[in-house]
Structures are given as C-alpha cells and as structure tokens.
Amino acid sequence: SIFDSFIPCLQNLHIKSKVTSVSLKNKSFEINGQKKCFYEKLVSTIPLPELSRIIKSIPPEIRLASEKLRWTSLFVVNIGIDRPAISNKHRVYYPEEKYIFHKLGYYQNQSPYMVPNGKSAVSAEISFSKNRLISEDTLIERTIKDLIKAKVLYPDDKIVLTHIITIPYAYAIYDNQRKKSVSFVKRFLEKNDIYLCGRYAQWEYQNMEQNILAGKAMAEKLNAEIE
Ligand SMILES: Cc1cc2nc3c(=O)[nH]c(=O)nc-3n(C[C@H](O)[C@H](O)[C@H](O)COP(=O)(O)OP(=O)(O)OC[C@H]3O[C@@H](n4cnc5c(N)ncnc54)[C@H](O)[C@@H]3O)c2cc1C
Known part of the structure; x- marks a missing residue:
C-alpha cells in the first residue's frame, strides 16, 4: 500500500x-x-x-x-447487526436535533469485506464539546434508540457488536x-x-x-x- x-x-x-x-x-x-x-x-x-x-x-x-x-470532538459508535443490507447508502447526514448522531456511515457499501456475510454495520458519528457534553455511559443505548427512531434498525434487530471510538480533536471550528x-x-x-x-x-x-x-x-x- x-x-x-x-x-x-x-x-x-x-x-x-x-x-x-x-x-x-x-x-x-x-x-x-x-x-x-x-x-x-x-x-x-x-x-x-x-x-x-x-x-x-x-x-x-x-x-x-x-x-x-475551538473544536468539536467526536464519538464514533459502531454497531454490528445480524441482518444483511440494512441500507444501500454510503453516508447519510442527519441535521435534526432529535437524533443524537449527525452522520451515519455504511462502509460495507464501499467494500463488502467490511462486514461478515449476512451481517451489516452502521457507524454513527456523534459530536461533543465543552458546550455539548454527552455521557459515554448511555451512548450505545441512545444511539440504538435513535437508529430505531430513524427507521434504520427494527426494534427486534439482533445487535452482534458494539464499539466506541473517541476522537478528541475532530473538527476545528x-x-x-x-x-x-x-x-x-x-x-x-x-x-x-x-x-x-x-x-x-x-x-x-x-x-x-x-x-x-x-x-x-x-x-x-x-x-x-x-x-
Ligand atoms: C469523522 C471523520 C471523518 C472523516 N472522513 C474523511 C473522509 O471520508 N475522507 C477524507 O479524505 N478525510 C476524512 N476525514 C479527515 C481525515 O481523517 C484527516 O484529514 C486525516 O486523518 C488527517 O491526517 P493528518 O496526518 O493531518 O492527522 P492525523 O491522522 O491525526 O495524524 C496525526 C498523527 O500525529 C500523531 N500525534 C498526535 N499527537 C502526538 C504526540 N503528542 N506525540 C506523537 N504523535 C502524536 C497521531 O498519533 C497521528 O498519527 C475525516 C475526519 C473525521 C474526524
């Protein structure tokens, strides 16, 4: 490479x-x-x-x-789902305040090798800063709840993986x-x-x-x- x-x-x-x-x-x-x-x-x-x-x-x-x-920091919450092809999009932006995330990425639509056969993944980007504090303790639950609200997940979807990446410096303001x-x-x-x-x-x-x-x-x- x-x-x-x-x-x-x-x-x-x-x-x-x-x-x-x-x-x-x-x-x-x-x-x-x-x-x-x-x-x-x-x-x-x-x-x-x-x-x-x-x-x-x-x-x-x-x-x-x-x-x-000044800058914003970011949590990337990665969720693995026991269902193929949950979306045909690459990235979708959510400007609405009602969702905890502002962007969702479906990286298996860029390369099928990003997920095992028959599974899907979604990466939710959630910004935070001194002015928008977000607790990491309930982050996964809140993300899944909002993914259901956004009709990305079904309430009975089986979640097979959850993972959080914290990016302290994400975007210069x-x-x-x-x-x-x-x-x-x-x-x-x-x-x-x-x-x-x-x-x-x-x-x-x-x-x-x-x-x-x-x-x-x-x-x-x-x-x-x-x-
Ligand atoms: C959420 C998000 C999504 C993005 N999506 C895209 C995209 O789709 N396409 C795209 O082209 N770009 C994207 N970017 C931008 C891209 O990730 C950055 O432009 C790129 O990573 C910056 O590269 P860099 O080498 O300047 O900095 P970095 O990748 O941050 O490299 C800096 C290096 O310095 C090291 N370092 C820092 N502090 C110290 C220290 N004290 N001692 C020693 N080493 C240190 C770090 O470990 C790191 O290796 C995205 C960024 C974010 C945050």
Whole structure:
C-alpha cells in the first residue's frame, strides 16, 4: 500500500509513543516523558492546542492565542447487526436535533469485506464539546434508540457488536479568532524551526488527499532549505 512504501525511507521510527514535551531553548523533545531527542527542524502533526501545551516556557501571548482555538470532538459508535443490507447508502447526514448522531456511515457499501456475510454495520458519528457534553455511559443505548427512531434498525434487530471510538480533536471550528490565532502561533513556531503539517497541526479543514499534499509540500520546502 501507499504507506508501506514509506517504511524503507524512515529511520528512528517510534510507534505507540507520545511526544510529551518540547524545549525551544535546547531544540529537543521528549518521548513518553523519557527519551530525549534533538532536532534542527521539527515537523509537527500534533493538534495545535496540544502542541502549545507541551512546549516548555511558551510565551504567554502564544499560549493565549492557542487557547482561543475551538473544536468539536467526536464519538464514533459502531454497531454490528445480524441482518444483511440494512441500507444501500454510503453516508447519510442527519441535521435534526432529535437524533443524537449527525452522520451515519455504511462502509460495507464501499467494500463488502467490511462486514461478515449476512451481517451489516452502521457507524454513527456523534459530536461533543465543552458546550455539548454527552455521557459515554448511555451512548450505545441512545444511539440504538435513535437508529430505531430513524427507521434504520427494527426494534427486534439482533445487535452482534458494539464499539466506541473517541476522537478528541475532530473538527476545528472556523470562528472569527481561528485565522488570526493560527497564523500568530505558526509564525512564532517557524521562528523556532517548528513547522506545522496536516489537518490538526495546521488547524484547518483538510481531507486525506490534502494531508498527503501538505506532507509532500513540507518535505520539498525543507529539502530546498537544506540544499
Ligand atoms: C469523522 C471523520 C471523518 C472523516 N472522513 C474523511 C473522509 O471520508 N475522507 C477524507 O479524505 N478525510 C476524512 N476525514 C479527515 C481525515 O481523517 C484527516 O484529514 C486525516 O486523518 C488527517 O491526517 P493528518 O496526518 O493531518 O492527522 P492525523 O491522522 O491525526 O495524524 C496525526 C498523527 O500525529 C500523531 N500525534 C498526535 N499527537 C502526538 C504526540 N503528542 N506525540 C506523537 N504523535 C502524536 C497521531 O498519533 C497521528 O498519527 C475525516 C475526519 C473525521 C474526524
């Protein structure tokens, strides 16, 4: 696949690891609070508010600008049903307040290998934020109830699997602070040889093809500076 082709080019790859702090002064960062690495130029894909939080001694005005960024988080509730072909759609949006979810995905309609024979699946996307708190405890029950209300499920459908994925940063909110705050923080970071790349680092609405192009553009920019 496309990602496997990158592996021979990568050195010092750390997986299942977290960058836990960055020091601008020493041009270094720590992995899992332990291993220290040094950089000349650092490319970050860490969500921008998170990056600002882990930079040691960040100037207060930069921290303040980062704290102005707003976003929505997401639960993806995956439900497996013991019935084939519950829908012939790929994705359906539900703007109505009466449903807990705003979008349903039926990924078996993109590839039949996404579900076992004779079964179906539906992925419900449910947004939450500081202003719209949703309890995870009753999430599955509420989702199933609303799937029945939306006539996606029958009341007597047999549920064979339930699974929740939590995405803390899902969508940057495009309010009137976003552009100014992002460019202010970005300018400061670039002066310190830290570059932002990707949807959550650049804090903008990007899809996967744009992320790949952003990565390519960043590699070309940094290579050109080295040459
Ligand atoms: C619900 C939803 C549906 C979507 N549907 C589509 C779609 O249908 N089509 C489409 O093209 N796009 C879709 N997108 C967008 C797509 O998922 C994103 O654009 C893409 O995943 C962003 O890629 P990225 O590399 O910029 O960021 P990410 O995929 O978030 O990669 C960032 C990387 O940084 C790592 N990281 C973060 N913090 C740290 C840290 N402290 N230390 C070390 N590593 C860290 C993460 O582990 C991750 O590997 C969707 C997004 C959402 C939320």
